Amino acid sequence: MATTITTDCINCGACEPECPNEAISEGDSIYVIDPELCTECVGFYDHEACQAVCPVECCVPDPSNPEAEADLLERALRLHPDDGELKKRAEANTIASRFRK
Numbered sequence: 228m229a230t231t232i233t234t235d236c237i238n239c240g241a242c243e244p245e246c247p248n249e250a251i252s253e254g255d256s257i258y259v260i261d262p263e264l265c266t267e268c269v270g271f272y273d274h275e276a277c278q279a280v281c282p283v284e285c286c287v288p289d290p291s292n293p294e295a296e297a298d299l300l301e302r303a304l305r306l307h308p309d310d311g312e313l314k315k316r317a318e319a320n321t322i323a324s325r326f327r328k
């Protein structure tokens with residue numbers, strides 16, 4: 228379930244540098260998340276990093292785009308082919324994930 232940004236966004240920009248996948252960018256009217264790049268932070272954090280810094284808590288799960296942890300991890304591995312640490316954590320099944328909190 229990729230994270231999405233609601234129209235409550237106040238364009239503060241705090242979320243953009245927090246994303247491990249560079250999935251967030253400034254859109255026409257509010258900041259937007261590319262669902263092809265968002266892993267719900269699976270592989271990196273046990274929470275959504277964007278939501279953690281958002282002052283109006285408008286980075287929320289997109290109910291129209293549900294995804295399993297395994298698919299999100301696969302995306303993370305694909306987006307970071309040179310990240311040996313991520314690969315090691317995936318192989319050892321010790322990744323950070325919001326699904327494991």
Ligand code: SF4
Nearest residue numbers: 246265266267268277
């Ligand atoms: S949930 Fe994580 S991966 Fe997805 S946009 Fe937010 S910071 Fe990026």
Ligand code: SF4
Nearest residue numbers: 236237239240242281
């Ligand atoms: S942190 Fe929240 S309010 Fe600020 S740009 Fe990101 S989504 Fe919008």
